[in-house]
Amino acid sequence: MIPTVEYLEERFGTFNELCFDGALPRIPIKLSNARSFVGRLQYRPVRDWRGRVVRKEDFLLRISTRFDLPEDEIEDTLIHEMIHYWIALEGLKDSSTHGKLFRAKMKEINAQHGRHLTISHRSSPEELDRDTRVSQHYFCVSQLSDGRTAITVVASTCVSRIRRAFRWSSTIRSQSWYSSTDPWFNRFPRCRTPKLFPVDAETLRPHLEGAEALK
Ligand SMILES: [Zn+2]
Structure with missing residues (x-):
């Protein structure tokens, strides 16, 4: 209810x-x-x-x-x-x-x-998992220097600013940007500042298959 x-x-x-x-x-x-x-x-x-x-x-x-x-x-x-x-x-x-x-x-x-x-x-x-609302998500998948994978779902207007900030971060080895309407991404807060949410790479993998790489 x-x-x-x-x-x-x-x-x-x-x-x-x-x-x-x-x-x-x-x-x-x-x-x-x-x-x-x-x-x-x-x-x-x-x-x-x-x-x-x-x-x-x-x-x-x-x-x-x-x-x-x-x-x-x-x-x-x-x-x-x-x-x-x-x-x-x-x-x-x-x-x-x-x-x-x-x-x-x-x-x-x-x-x-x-x-x-x-x-x-x-x-x-x-x-x-019960949150099934469909909306457009823009997010970054980062490989961290300690070997972990992290995700950052961002407001669409903040993509380029956060991408630049991550480029200078010493904890991030590489970053890849995507967009997706998969409701799985609803579980992450939509960030306006650079934040990293470590995720299990195996759990994330199927949700990247339907995602579109951002240029
Ligand atoms: Zn409490």
């Missing part, structure tokens, strides 16, 4: 009562078209004169509608972000982004409510 804001707000209210004793004030929920995440919590840290974070403000929850996910996966994503919100709101200290505290709360919710929350923020391969 593709969630709506109304649906997510209703679910937020339900899980707030069920899993957080109603402790979480409502925050804006916005839909996003992002490929790089399913859910993401944003906020602004407020610092004192010593630079220490004293509280967090302007909370915003983003849920991507790029992936057509089963309803319980959307709910799990929402609850996952609500745990981040709960920790940030209460000013609790965790050992890392998904540290001991996060995992303890996640385990508790999974056990008490039969959920399947995970700590992964990134889309699973199955989710990525």
